[in-house]
Amino acid sequence: MALVCLTDFEEYAKEHLSKATWDYYAAGADECCTRDDNLLAYKRIRLRPRVLRDVSVSDTRTTVQGTEIGFPVGIAPTAFHCLAWHEGEVATARATEALNTCYITSTYSTCSVEEIVAAAPGGYRWFQLYVYRDRKLSEQIVQRVEALGYKALVLTVDVPYTGKRRNDIRNQFKLPPHLKVKNFDGVFQQETGAPEDYGIPANTLDPSISWKDVYWLQSITRLPIIIKGILTKEDAELAVEHGVQGIIVSNHGGRQLDGGPATIDALSEIVDTVQGRIEIYLDGGIRTGSDVLKALALGAKCVFIGRPAVWGLAYKGEEGVREVLQILNDEFRLSMALSGCRNVAEINRNLIQFSRL
Ligand SMILES: Cc1cc2nc3c(=O)[nH]c(=O)nc-3n(C[C@H](O)[C@H](O)[C@H](O)COP(=O)(O)O)c2cc1C
Numbered sequence: 538m539a540l541v542c543l544t545d546f547e548e549y550a551k552e553h554l555s556k557a558t559w560d561y562y563a564a565g566a567d568e569c570c571t572r573d574d575n576l577l578a579y580k581r582i583r584l585r586p587r588v589l590r591d592v593s594v595s596d597t598r599t600t601v602q603g604t605e606i607g608f609p610v611g612i613a614p615t616a617f618h619c620l621a622w623h624e625g626e627v628a629t630a631r632a633t634e635a636l637n638t639c640y641i642t643s644t645y646s647t648c649s650v651e652e653i654v655a656a657a658p659g660g661y662r663w664f665q666l667y668v669y670r671d672r673k674l675s676e677q678i679v680q681r682v683e684a685l686g687y688k689a690l691v692l693t694v695d696v697p698y699t700g701k702r703r704n705d706i707r708n709q710f711k712l713p714p715h716l717k718v719k720n721f722d723g724v725f726q727q728e729t730g731a732p733e734d735y736g737i738p739a740n741t742l743d744p745s746i747s748w749k750d751v752y753w754l755q756s757i758t759r760l761p762i763i764i765k766g767i768l769t770k771e772d773a774e775l776a777v778e779h780g781v782q783g784i785i786v787s788n789h790g791g792r793q794l795d796g797g798p799a800t801i802d803a804l805s806e807i808v809d810t811v812q813g814r815i816e817i818y819l820d821g822g823i824r825t826g827s828d829v830l831k832a833l834a835l836g837a838k839c840v841f842i843g844r845p846a847v848w849g850l851a852y853k854g855e856e857g858v859r860e861v862l863q864i865l866n867d868e869f870r871l872s873m874a875l876s877g878c879r880n881v882a883e884i885n886r887n888l889i890q891f892s893r894l
C-alpha cells in the first residue's frame with residue numbers, strides 16, 4: 538500500500554526495524570513530555586487563510602545562508618544512519634541532492650564525510666559539530682569538512698551530557714560492532730568497562746563548553762557558524778552578540794532536557810529578540826506541510842526534520858528519504874495555496890490565529 542504521509546513511514550519503520558534500533562530513534566528523555574509536545578504544539582495552532590488570491594502558480598523556493606534551496610525543509614543531523622539502511626548517510630545525501638535541499642551531516646555518521654561528498658557531489662551540506670575535550674579532534678574534522686566544500690558548521694550546544702533515554706538503558710543499546718563512527722575511525726577507542734554512550738566513550742564530549750568556545754571555533758574556520766539548541770531569547774541575544782550567522786531553535790527532538798518547551802512555542806520570543814539580524818531555523822516535531830507553514834509564519838526561515846528522514850531510510854533508503862521530502866514539499870505547497878500564499882515571502886504572522894494561543 539502507498540505511504541501517503543509521514544506517520545505512514547513511522548509505522549513502517551516501527552514494524553521493520555529491530556526493537557532496539559526503533560527505540561533509539563524514537564527515544565525522548567525521561568517521560569518524553571518535550572518530545573511529545575513538539576508535535577502536539579502544532580495541533581494547538583490555527584491558521585487564518587486568505588482566499589481569492591490567484592494561487593494557480595506557487596513557488597516553494599527559499600534561501601538559507603544566501604543559497605537557494607527548493608523548499609524550506611532540510612534534514613537535521615541524526616546519528617547512525619546505517620542502522621536504518623545499509624548505505625546509511627550516503628543514501629540520505631543522494632536524496633537531499635535530488636530534492637535540492639540542505640543536509641546537515643551528523644558528527645556521528647556511519648559513513649565518512651568523504652564518502653558522503655563523493656556520493657552526492659552536487660549536494661548542499663552543513664556539518665554538525667560536537668566539541669571534544671581534545672580540541673585537536675574538533676579542529677581536524679573542521680578542516681576536513683571545510684576542504685570538502687561543506688557550507689556551514691552547526692554547533693550543537695544542548696549535549697554537555699547525553700539525556701536519559703530509558704529504553705536505551707533498558708536495551709543497553711550500542712552501535713553494533715560492524716558499524717563505526719566513520720569520521721573518527723579508530724579514534725574513539727577505550728578500555729573495556731569504561732563508561733560509554735552507545736558504545737562511544739562517554740567522556741569525549743566537553744561539558745565545559747561555553748560561549749568563549751564560539752570565539753575559538755571562529756578562530757579555526759572561515760565557515761558560517763550556526764548554533765543548534767537555542768530555546769530562549771537570552772541565549773538568542775548572546776548568539777547574535779557572539780557573531781554567529783544563524784540559530785536552530787531545537788530541543789534535540791526532546792532527547793535532552795525533558796520539561797523544556799516545544800520548539801514552535803519557543804520560536805516567537807527568539808524571533809522578536811533577533812529582529813532579523815541573523816537567520817533563525819527550527820527543528821522538532823515537523824510532520825506535515827502545514828507544520829512547515831506555521832513555523833515559517835512564526836518567523837523560521839527554514840525547518841529541519843530528524844526522525845522522519847530515518848523512517849524514510851528504513852523504508853527504502855535513498856528512495857524512501859526522497860519520498861518523505863517530496864510528501865512534505867507537496868503538502869507545504871498545498872497548505873501555502875489553501876492559505877492564499879503564492880511564495881514563501883507572502884508567509885507571515887497574519888496567518889496565525891493568536892487569540893487561540
Ligand atoms: C536518532 C536521533 C539521533 C540524533 N543525532 C543527533 C546528532 O548526532 N547531532 C545533533 O545535533 N542532533 C541529533 N539529533 C537531534 C536532531 O538533530 C533534531 O534536533 C531532532 O531529531 C528534531 O526532531 P524530530 O526528530 O522530531 O524532527 C538526533 C535525533 C534523533 C532522533
Ligand SMILES: CCCCCCC(=O)C(=O)O
Nearest residue numbers: 616645699734735737792
Ligand atoms: C556520545 C553521545 C552520542 C550522541 C549520539 C547522537 C545524538 O545526538 C542523539 O541524540 O542520539
